[in-house]
Amino acid sequence: MKIDLTVDGMAVTAEVDPGETLLPFLRRLGAASVKNGCDNGDCGACAVLVDGRAVNACLFFAAKAAGSEITTAEALAGADGLHPLQTASLDLGAVQCGFCTPGILMTALDLLAYNPDPTEEEVRHWLAANYCRCTGWVKPVEAVLAAASMLREQEAS
Amino acid sequence: MSDFTTIGFNERKVDGDSLVTGKPVFAGDLDLDHVLHLALLASPHAHAKIVSIDTSRAEALEGVELVLDHRNTPPTRYTTAGQGYPEPSPYDARMFDTTVRFVGDRVAVVAADTLEIAREACGLIDVEWELLPPVLSIDDSIAEGATIVHPEEDASGIFDAARNIAGAVEAVVGNVEAGFADSDIVVETTCETQYAQHVPLEPHIAQSWMDEHGRLVIYTSTQVPFHARRIVSRVLDIPVHRVRVIKPRLGGGFGVKQEILQEDVLGLVTLRTGRPARWEYSRKEEFVSSRTRHPMRVRVKVGATSDGMITALEMDAISNSGGYGTHGLTVLSNAGSKTLPMYNKAEHIKFSGKAVYTTMPVGGAYRGYGATQGCFPLETAIDEVAVRLGVDPLELRRRNHIRTGETSPLFEELGEGRKGVEMTISSCELGKCLDSGAELFGWEAKRSRPKDEGRVRRGIGLSIHMQGSGIPEVDMGAASIKMNDDGSINLHVGATDLGTGSDTILAQMAAEVLGLPLGKVIVLSSDTDLTPFDVGAYASSTTYVSGTAVVRAATDVKQQVLEVAAAMLGSPADGLMLGDERVTSPDGQSVTLAEINLRSLYGADQKQIAATASFVPSESPPPFMASFVEVEVDIVTGKVTLLDYVAAVDCGQAINPAMAEGQVEGALANGIGYALMEEMVFDGSGRVRNADMARYKLPGTLDLAPIKVILVESHDPTGPMGAKSVGEIGINGPIPSIANAIYDAIGIRLTETPFSPEKVWRAMRDAGIE
Numbered sequence: 001m002k003i004d005l006t007v008d009g010m011a012v013t014a015e016v017d018p019g020e021t022l023l024p025f026l027r028r029l030g031a032a033s034v035k036n037g038c039d040n041g042d043c044g045a046c047a048v049l050v051d052g053r054a055v056n057a058c059l060f061f062a063a064k065a066a067g068s069e070i071t072t073a074e075a076l077a078g079a080d081g082l083h084p085l086q087t088a089s090l091d092l093g094a095v096q097c098g099f100c101t102p103g104i105l106m107t108a109l110d111l112l113a114y115n116p117d118p119t120e121e122e123v124r125h126w127l128a129a130n131y132c133r134c135t136g137w138v139k140p141v142e143a144v145l146a147a148a149s150m151l152r153e154q155e156a157s
Numbered sequence: 158m159s160d161f162t163t164i165g166f167n168e169r170k171v172d173g174d175s176l177v178t179g180k181p182v183f184a185g186d187l188d189l190d191h192v193l194h195l196a197l198l199a200s201p202h203a204h205a206k207i208v209s210i211d212t213s214r215a216e217a218l219e220g221v222e223l224v225l226d227h228r229n230t231p232p233t234r235y236t237t238a239g240q241g242y243p244e245p246s247p248y249d250a251r252m253f254d255t256t257v258r259f260v261g262d263r264v265a266v267v268a269a270d271t272l273e274i275a276r277e278a279c280g281l282i283d284v285e286w287e288l289l290p291p292v293l294s295i296d297d298s299i300a301e302g303a304t305i306v307h308p309e310e311d312a313s314g315i316f317d318a319a320r321n322i323a324g325a326v327e328a329v330v331g332n333v334e335a336g337f338a339d340s341d342i343v344v345e346t347t348c349e350t351q352y353a354q355h356v357p358l359e360p361h362i363a364q365s366w367m368d369e370h371g372r373l374v375i376y377t378s379t380q381v382p383f384h385a386r387r388i389v390s391r392v393l394d395i396p397v398h399r400v401r402v403i404k405p406r407l408g409g410g411f412g413v414k415q416e417i418l419q420e421d422v423l424g425l426v427t428l429r430t431g432r433p434a435r436w437e438y439s440r441k442e443e444f445v446s447s448r449t450r451h452p453m454r455v456r457v458k459v460g461a462t463s464d465g466m467i468t469a470l471e472m473d474a475i476s477n478s479g480g481y482g483t484h485g486l487t488v489l490s491n492a493g494s495k496t497l498p499m500y501n502k503a504e505h506i507k508f509s510g511k512a513v514y515t516t517m518p519v520g521g522a523y524r525g526y527g528a529t530q531g532c533f534p535l536e537t538a539i540d541e542v543a544v545r546l547g548v549d550p551l552e553l554r555r556r557n558h559i560r561t562g563e564t565s566p567l568f569e570e571l572g573e574g575r576k577g578v579e580m581t582i583s584s585c586e587l588g589k590c591l592d593s594g595a596e597l598f599g600w601e602a603k604r605s606r607p608k609d610e611g612r613v614r615r616g617i618g619l620s621i622h623m624q625g626s627g628i629p630e631v632d633m634g635a636a637s638i639k640m641n642d643d644g645s646i647n648l649h650v651g652a653t654d655l656g657t658g659s660d661t662i663l664a665q666m667a668a669e670v671l672g673l674p675l676g677k678v679i680v681l682s683s684d685t686d687l688t689p690f691d692v693g694a695y696a697s698s699t700t701y702v703s704g705t706a707v708v709r710a711a712t713d714v715k716q717q718v719l720e721v722a723a724a725m726l727g728s729p730a731d732g733l734m735l736g737d738e739r740v741t742s743p744d745g746q747s748v749t750l751a752e753i754n755l756r757s758l759y760g761a762d763q764k765q766i767a768a769t770a771s772f773v774p775s776e777s778p779p780p781f782m783a784s785f786v787e788v789e790v791d792i793v794t795g796k797v798t799l800l801d802y803v804a805a806v807d808c809g810q811a812i813n814p815a816m817a818e819g820q821v822e823g824a825l826a827n828g829i830g831y832a833l834m835e836e837m838v839f840d841g842s843g844r845v846r847n848a849d850m851a852r853y854k855l856p857g858t859l860d861l862a863p864i865k866v867i868l869v870e871s872h873d874p875t876g877p878m879g880a881k882s883v884g885e886i887g888i889n890g891p892i893p894s895i896a897n898a899i900y901d902a903i904g905i906r907l908t909e910t911p912f913s914p915e916k917v918w919r920a921m922r923d924a925g926i927e
Contacts, residue, residue: 035183089177093813099408
């Protein structure tokens with residue numbers, strides 16, 4: 001069947017295979033930032049926003065996304081440059097191999113939409129949805145806190 | 158301490174923008190037209206012979222292009238270990254063998270138009286098996302009359318196939334028996350470590366195609382592109398010059414991508430069919446069919462005088478190498494060579510060990526590489542010496558640890574599977590690590606507080622560690638630099654950034670020598686057609702070995718720049734200063750790098766300013782670490798919770814401190830996982846029962862105490878810009894530090910990892926604690 005949806009701001013009409021999840025579907029459309037780390041809902045590397053909320057793309061039926069707005073890490077940076085989550089991640093050394101990074105960024109984006117001023121503990125609880133094997137989490141957690149602070153300042157000014 | 162302009166600064170990763178914006182930079186992100194998808198038929202048996210195999214039903218399936226098994230593939234014996242040539246691992250594997258030696262071993266591979274068809278076809282392959290007795294443990298392997306795992310005639314390099322010994326090693330200094338006899342106290346312990354997997358977030362993935370000149374191109378997530386090229390060439394019997402290996406960005410490796418697991422099959426599929434091919438391991442296959450850490454049983458005996466000097470050390474290790482001997486001998490050797498030299502006051506040292514075959518998953522390279530397994534009994538035995546002597550374990554280590562200007566006879570006696578090289582320690586700030594770590598951790602205060610007696614009991618522990626910086630007289634790194642007309646440079650390195658940030662720190666080194674901003678360094682790593690040779694990313698070699706090659710190449714380029722500038726400025730080259738993208742003469746005249754290169758490329762005495770340099774280290778200066786942990790143990794549930802973790806590290810000059818910290822933080826987290834929760838669990842027939850990330854638990858944000866890393870000030874005179882390597886050392890700390898902290902909390906010395914609630918609970922029940 002064909003579905004209509006929006007992917008990173010672009011209207012898309014595409015064929016969905018029976019039982020297909022968003023992970024292969026989005027990658028088929030060229031969204032390479034959606035990473036397959038486990039195909040089992042365990043690792044969070046494929047996290048994307050569906051209508052603003054983070055989901056594991058590997059567990060979400062593509063057909064269910066009909067009419068929805070999908071956001072991937074590829075849409076995070078705007079015309080005026082990188083998103084604060086991306087900037088903070090680079091400045092604080094939160095990216096090593098970078099394979100899990102898009103998923104972490106999307107989970108964090110969801111957190112900050114819901115709670116713009118999280119504590120470290122809240123960040124850690126939220127990011128428990130993702131695995132990172134490289135960093136030991138010190139710097140990714142710092143980066144989310146720093147980005148939250150940057151976003152609040154932007155909001156205030 | 159210096160006037161560096163980029164060294165020591167937290168520059169952003171040179172590949173960072175592409176990673177945070179999700180660009181298609183990984184091996185799996187490349188979409189090739191008409192690509193064949195590969196699927197693996199893995200062995201369901203731990204040990205069996207293929208009596209017959211019928212692939213006709215699979216081949217008849219619409220969309221199947223090729224089925225490979227032992228009948229239509231080269232029988233060459235080789236090792237999948239991506240090591241220097243000739244490899245210290247036995248040639249005991251074939252692409253496809255007639256015997257399978259672990260559950261998950263290769264039986265056949267199907268190449269088809271879609272992955273679904275390839276997987277369906279695997280199910281249509283009929284194999285008639287003759288089951289052989291499985292060998293499921295070290296004890297099974299070394300038992301009298303044990304089944305021989307590698308009886309085949311054409312294997313080579315096996316130490317003693319009849320006794321299942323893949324590799325063995327012994328190194329003796331002084332006379333340990335006499336040493337123990339002279340000691341006031343002797344402590345002995347035997348510890349066992351478990352099967353664990355690397356779990357890079359990106360499982361193995363590679364693709365292949367024929368280029369427009371009919372050459373085979375392999376695009377692979379590997380730590381060892383040059384070894385991959387050599388091994389593919391040998392196994393498929395095609396010349397090296399017909400193969401090109403390209404490494405894009407890697408989604409983590411940690412040692413598991415130091416193995417050639419897919420490239421040979423992909424190459425053969427593309428050569429046979431002319432079609433591009435893609436092989437991506439599922440997470441389950443990554444657990445079951447790739448490589449693991451070598452489980453070990455290591456016995457340590459420590460002799461000491463009553464005034465707390467370590468006088469004799471004995472270590473005896475048995476490593477479970479699994480079905481093949483990959484890295485067996487070298488990982489085993491490092492259990493001793495990367496631990497015992499820390500206690501260099503001991504005059505009597507003996508290290509012996511063997512790596513044995515079983516029909517279990519295959520050990521490979523894994524961050525820490527044997528040191529992780531060896532330091533567990535050593536550092537718990539040292540802790541016990543301190544307890545028995547009534548000495549602060551911190552003080553005991555202060556008295557005994559190796560120092561700058563000192564040596565250990567073991568450096569020469571024990572290398573990686575052979576003799577090592579003599580080495581005087583060119584930098585050791587372990588004393589500073591102990592001091593600064595203890596201060597931040599609050600060692601004194603925590604040590605002097607009364608013991609907890611309630612349900613939850615806190616404890617503290619510490620351990621000290623070393624690793625190396627590459628393999629001396631084996632590893633080689635090379636770099637090429639050419640300068641462009643705007644004064645930028647292309648830096649081409651064979652060094653393989655597997656996510657560590659090595660492209661960035663190597664660029665920082667080149668930028669520092671040449672007075673460039675980092676943005677003017679364009680890094681390429683690694684492509685066997687375009688970059689010079691490098692052994693690859695392993696053995697903590699990149700910063701030290703590849704880094705020195707980069708500094709050498711940059712220094713050569715700098716000299717060429719100065720010579721051109723000398724002609725332009727009419728001033729002798731040796732008086733000129735290079736900095737801020739320009740060369741300045743003593744009288745204040747200057748020319749920019751762009752002007753210099755415009756002249757060199759288009760003006761007088763035209764030439765390309767460029768250089769290639771290589772480096773083979775004659776020593777391997779160890780990084781050092783002092784590791785401190787505070788835990789609490791719930792004596793009802795046995796759960797161990799981390800409260801605090803401090804690691805103070807001497808890695809020489811940190812080229813990029815945030816990245817160096819990141820290496821240590823990540824390695825500590827990986828080590829914490831290995832200490833507390835990560836374990837491959839097997840059923841009675843050798844099958845992995847928890848081959849997914851739900852049941853094989855990695856430490857996440859909630860499992861890790863805030864990790865605090867201190868990089869102590871240090872400078873290694875032999876290293877590039879004073880640097881040593883730092884990629885592995887962190888992983889060694891958690892097991893012994895946590896074991897010692899658990900002892901401090903509940904008075905029980907645990908000798909088997911992981912320290913799961915169940916194990917801790919059982920140990921407490923056995924000890925009568927409740």
